Amino acid sequence: MRASGAILVVDDDPAICVVVGEALRRQGHKVKTAASIRERAALMDSFSPDVLITDVMLPDGDGLDGVADILERNPDLNVIILSAQNTLNTAIRATEKGAFEYLPKPFDLNELTRAVSDALGTRAAAEGADDQGDLPHDGLPLVGRSPAMQEVYRTIARVLSNDLSILVLGESGTGKELVAEAIHSLGKRRTKPFIAINMAAIPRELIEAELFGYEKGAFTGAHARTAGKFEKAQGGTLFLDEIGDMPMEAQTRLLRVLQSGEVTTVGGSKPVRVNVRIIAATNKHLPQLIEDGRFRQDLYYRLNVVPIALPPLRERREDVILLARHFLERAAQDGLPRKALADDAAQLLMAWHWPGNVRELQNMMQRLSVLSRENVITADILRHMLPIEHGPADTIAPTDQLVHAVRDWAKRQLGIGITRPQRALHDDLLAVVEPVLLEEVLSSVDGNQIRAAGLLGINRNTLRKKLTDYGLDPLQLRMGD
Numbered sequence: 448m449r450a451s452g453a454i455l456v457v458d459d460d461p462a463i464c465v466v467v468g469e470a471l472r473r474q475g476h477k478v479k480t481a482a483s484i485r486e487r488a489a490l491m492d493s494f495s496p497d498v499l500i501t502d503v504m505l506p507d508g509d510g511l512d513g514v515a516d517i518l519e520r521n522p523d524l525n526v527i528i529l530s531a532q533n534t535l536n537t538a539i540r541a542t543e544k545g546a547f548e549y550l551p552k553p554f555d556l557n558e559l560t561r562a563v564s565d566a567l568g569t570r571a572a573a574e575g576a577d578d579q580g581d582l583p584h585d586g587l588p589l590v591g592r593s594p595a596m597q598e599v600y601r602t603i604a605r606v607l608s609n610d611l612s613i614l615v616l617g618e619s620g621t622g623k624e625l626v627a628e629a630i631h632s633l634g635k636r637r638t639k640p641f642i643a644i645n646m647a648a649i650p651r652e653l654i655e656a657e658l659f660g661y662e663k664g665a666f667t668g669a670h671a672r673t674a675g676k677f678e679k680a681q682g683g684t685l686f687l688d689e690i691g692d693m694p695m696e697a698q699t700r701l702l703r704v705l706q707s708g709e710v711t712t713v714g715g716s717k718p719v720r721v722n723v724r725i726i727a728a729t730n731k732h733l734p735q736l737i738e739d740g741r742f743r744q745d746l747y748y749r750l751n752v753v754p755i756a757l758p759p760l761r762e763r764r765e766d767v768i769l770l771a772r773h774f775l776e777r778a779a780q781d782g783l784p785r786k787a788l789a790d791d792a793a794q795l796l797m798a799w800h801w802p803g804n805v806r807e808l809q810n811m812m813q814r815l816s817v818l819s820r821e822n823v824i825t826a827d828i829l830r831h832m833l834p835i836e837h838g839p840a841d842t843i844a845p846t847d848q849l850v851h852a853v854r855d856w857a858k859r860q861l862g863i864g865i866t867r868p869q870r871a872l873h874d875d876l877l878a879v880v881e882p883v884l885l886e887e888v889l890s891s892v893d894g895n896q897i898r899a900a901g902l903l904g905i906n907r908n909t910l911r912k913k914l915t916d917y918g919l920d921p922l923q924l925r926m927g928d
């Protein structure tokens with residue numbers, strides 16, 4: 448049985464108040480809405496809600512300010528934050544203020560109603576990260592606002608106040624190590640060491656000694672007792688990179704350490720207690736390695752408590768330009784000549800499929816900062832730098848981009864508009880894209896309808912009807928008009 452409760456929705460967008468309000472009322476909740484912080488304050492007193500859903504950008508201030516005070520006065524209240532500023536910073540601030548849930552806009556209505564039900568079901572859940580003090584928000588390292596990155600930020604925000612093991616998954620260069628560093632440097636272990644070890648970069652026979660340390664004389668060349676990475680990470684975080692490359696024997700030993708919380712050095716017999724948070728990462732498909740007998744299933748379960756998947760850059764193209772500008776800016780701050788990105792260059796970067804992901808983009812921006820003589824990077828300059836062996840980007844990518852744009856559009860429509868009684872999404876989309884296509888084709892043939900119909904592959908009468916329907920005048924669509 449679902450609990451019903453009193454819900455206060457605060458958003459200055461009346462459409463959101465209506466849509467969310469309706470959805471919640473239909474589930475049996477009592478709902479009131481407010482459009483500003485002032486109205487919110489008034490209703491908090493008179494309405495005493497069980498759940499507060501609030502936007503961040505409100506006309507009279509920041510919706511997150513004051514949330515901590517509200518929670519102090521109403522400890523049983525659950526707060527759900529909605530925000531269009533989809534950054535790691537907002538996700539973390541929301542969690543810090545003790546919010547029960549953070550939903551980036553555009554949000555999925557079902558997800559919101561589910562969050563409300565969860566909130567009503569678990570009053571104890573709003574403890575948040577109150578023991579963390581002030582977190583260093585400046586210079587947060589992760590750039591990107593794509594839905595995929597928002598999901599990553601939400602997960603990061605949720606794991607900062609606990610010690611759960613994290614498994615970061617993603618292709619090479621997608622930012623796995625950066626995510627691990629962010630979790631460490633924003634979490635409660637930030638004053639303690641962050642130690643990284645890359646299983647693929649160390650000779651197999653040395654991995655155990657590196658990880659667990661060794662005693663004097665344990666093997667040839669072991670001149671003195673040496674602490675391993677586990678001991679060095681004491682109190683902090685141990686980042687096990689390329690975990691899929693760990694030899695089986697080392698895996699067995701690692702599992703034992705994770706189970707017992709104690710490390711015994713190679714050649715030693717006295718266990719040392721260790722307190723480290725484990726973040727592992729891999730670009731391999733671990734279930735396949737398990738099937739092939741190359742990875743221990745029990746270790747996989749231990750490590751994969753909270754998975755964080757970083758999608759390849761080609762699946763979050765909207766982040767490419769942000770990242771490119773970020774890397775150019777960083778190069779300028781490092782004393783290299785400041786470069787700007789022309790619009791056509793930005794389009795070309797978005798179209799590229801980035802096999803090396805963010806690392807490849809970063810390298811290219813650094814190279815451009817050093818090598819380019821021009822202050823503004825144009826598409827022509829870029830074309831000389833994009834590695835040709837991957838195929839010319841602009842022959843494959845525009846379709847990709849279009850698909851991506853349509854998917855994004857459809858998701859947005861389904862997110863907030865779902866409760867509008869009738870939506871003709873198919874017609875809505877056509878009404879947006881079809882006139883654009885007609886305009887482009889007509890202007891490329893100087894308004895000649897016969898040639899345009901030929902290029903479009905449609906009958907001339909059909910074209911004429913469409914032009915009338917969309918109110919397009921072919922005479923005005925001549926090139927240069």
Ligand SMILES: Nc1ncnc2c1ncn2[C@@H]1O[C@H](COP(=O)(O)OP(=O)(O)OP(=O)(O)O)[C@@H](O)[C@H]1O
Nearest residue numbers: 588589590591618619620621622623624625805806
């Ligand atoms: N979202 C991001 N914002 C800013 N910089 C990023 C982002 N993602 C990656 N980078 C930068 O790209 C480079 C590669 O990232 P990182 O080393 O974290 O990738 P990785 O997935 O761990 O790669 P590998 O699997 O090859 O070790 C780093 O210099 C990192 O700072």
